[in-house]
Amino acid sequence: MNLHRTPIQVESAVQHVMQHKPAVTVEEIGLKQSHGRILAEDIQATHAIPPFPKSPYDGFAISAADTAKASREAPVTFLVTERVGAGQRASRPLRSGEAVRIMTGAEIPEGATCVAMFEICQTIERADKTYMTIKRKMENGQNIIGKGSETEEGEVLVLSGTRINPGVQALLATFGYANVRVYRKPRVGVYATGTELLDVDQPLEPGKIRNSNAYMVMAQIERSGGEPVYLGKLADDFDTCYRAVKNSLSEVDILITTGGVSVGDYDLMPDIYEKLGAEVLFNKIAMRPGSVTTVASLDKQLLFGLSGNPSACYVGFELYTHPFIQSYLGSTNPYHKVINAKLGSDFPKPNPFTRFVRGFIAYEQGNVRVYPAGMDKSAVVTSLARSNVLTVLSGGTRGYKQGDDVYAILLEDNEGAREFHL
Ligand SMILES: Nc1nc2c(c(=O)[nH]1)N[C@H]1C(S)=C(S)[C@@H](COP(=O)(O)OP(=O)(O)OC[C@H]3O[C@@H](n4cnc5c(N)ncnc54)[C@H](O)[C@@H]3O)O[C@H]1N2
Numbered sequence: 001m002n003l004h005r006t007p008i009q010v011e012s013a014v015q016h017v018m019q020h021k022p023a024v025t026v027e028e029i030g031l032k033q034s035h036g037r038i039l040a041e042d043i044q045a046t047h048a049i050p051p052f053p054k055s056p057y058d059g060f061a062i063s064a065a066d067t068a069k070a071s072r073e074a075p076v077t078f079l080v081t082e083r084v085g086a087g088q089r090a091s092r093p094l095r096s097g098e099a100v101r102i103m104t105g106a107e108i109p110e111g112a113t114c115v116a117m118f119e120i121c122q123t124i125e126r127a128d129k130t131y132m133t134i135k136r137k138m139e140n141g142q143n144i145i146g147k148g149s150e151t152e153e154g155e156v157l158v159l160s161g162t163r164i165n166p167g168v169q170a171l172l173a174t175f176g177y178a179n180v181r182v183y184r185k186p187r188v189g190v191y192a193t194g195t196e197l198l199d200v201d202q203p204l205e206p207g208k209i210r211n212s213n214a215y216m217v218m219a220q221i222e223r224s225g226g227e228p229v230y231l232g233k234l235a236d237d238f239d240t241c242y243r244a245v246k247n248s249l250s251e252v253d254i255l256i257t258t259g260g261v262s263v264g265d266y267d268l269m270p271d272i273y274e275k276l277g278a279e280v281l282f283n284k285i286a287m288r289p290g291s292v293t294t295v296a297s298l299d300k301q302l303l304f305g306l307s308g309n310p311s312a313c314y315v316g317f318e319l320y321t322h323p324f325i326q327s328y329l330g331s332t333n334p335y336h337k338v339i340n341a342k343l344g345s346d347f348p349k350p351n352p353f354t355r356f357v358r359g360f361i362a363y364e365q366g367n368v369r370v371y372p373a374g375m376d377k378s379a380v381v382t383s384l385a386r387s388n389v390l391t392v393l394s395g396g397t398r399g400y401k402q403g404d405d406v407y408a409i410l411l412e413d414n415e416g417a418r419e420f421h422l
């Protein structure tokens with residue numbers, strides 16, 4: 001076991017991971033299932049919006065020219081010939097002196113050049129006929145949503161690589177995409193290693209703990225857009241772990257293990273990578289927690305050796321596995337967004353390595369503040385429950401004070417970012 005590892009910088013570790021370009025594949029899925037997926041095709045307007053001139057109001061479709069002389073003193077009267085609701089069409093073109101009672105969204109009848117809202121018109125019933133009077137002049141085109149006024153046919157509206165949000169889904173439906181081409185989700189296998197691990201449904205035993213990492217990581221995979229595949233927990237036995245890891249590689253696109261990456265007697269992952277013939281991209285990063293996060297590559301597949309310590313495991317996933325899953329998804333914004341924020345409370349402990357403090361965001365009097373979510377130790381699990389940001393405290397010899405300017409990495413913003421800089 002080589003006890004001396006050379007730490008690399010966080011950004012450089014991210015680059016090492018992201019230099020691996022996975023072979024993305026595309027699948028076609030139903031529109032209803034597409035929310036949150038990444039588009040693998042541009043969305044082009046298959047027709048103009050609106051596809052016909054339509055009324056934005058409930059009112060009367062008339063010819064504006066007929067109102068040229070209308071005034072309070074001299075109202076103009078129209079014969080109401082028919083009524084059209086949205087989805088209906090007038091039976092014939094409108095003639096001068098006629099009005100069609102029209103509802104919001106209905107097609108403007110031929111011959112009509114404006115719509116007068118009900119509120120400015122008066123309706124009169126006389127001898128079985130309906131008339132409408134108006135006391136003001138209307139303009140040509142007034143209250144008409146013109147054909148193609150929103151978008152023309154053929155316009156590219158959403159680019160491939162974009163996440164499908166509710167608005168994109170509305171566009172897909174508008175243009176008749178009953179099915180849509182999206183990038184296939186990578187299957188991300190998860191093994192939790194550790195002889196001390198109990199299943200969730202097992203009672204506590206002396207010296208043992210329940211396996212929380214696997215469930216945490218599976219939720220992180222889902223949050224990042226991947227498909228988690230739980231492969232189980234493994235006792236710290238070399239042959240068992242080696243065989244399990246080797247055999248699972250053909251079943252998944254990406255493999256995550258938790259635990260066993262440090263320098264302890266039962267930390268088996270370094271030897272497993274060696275026996276597999278995998279190339280270790282890095283096994284020490286200048287960060288806390290998660291400094292022992294290890295990533296190895298084998299036949300174009302990446303193996304993420306996340307730490308066993310829950311907070312270290314969590315941070316290692318968000319910094320390195322998250323963008324890789326996103327790049328598997330063909331996303332043009334694979335990274336978490338990094339924003340400027342003010343530190344909400346003092347953080348007196350200095351650290352030579354950059355810290356990624358699990359925290360939460362608050363908006364106070366127009367300021368974005370970030371607060372630590374609880375105890376800030378690698379072995380801690382409780383603070384993770386309240387975390388939605390990683391506050392970045394650059395390494396150095398000083399602690400941080402309330403109000404200091406810091407970066408915060410947003411974990412629950414699903415738009416992402418094109419680049420990642422700290
Ligand atoms: N001599 C040194 N010791 C350690 C170093 C070091 O540089 N020199 N690094 C420390 C750091 S930093 C970390 S982080 C941990 C990393 O440990 P491992 O990744 O090897 O993980 P394990 O030893 O397997 O477990 C560590 C810890 O986490 C608990 N654990 C493991 N799996 C789970 C799970 N699925 N759910 C919940 N908790 C889990 C395990 O019981 C241990 O308590 O090493 C330091 N040591």
Ligand code: MOO
Pocket residue numbers: 287288289290291292293307309311312378
């Ligand atoms: O890798 Mo350890 O989490 O730095 O604490």
Ligand SMILES: [Mg+2]
Pocket residue numbers: 259260261262263264266267308
């Ligand atoms: Mg260990």
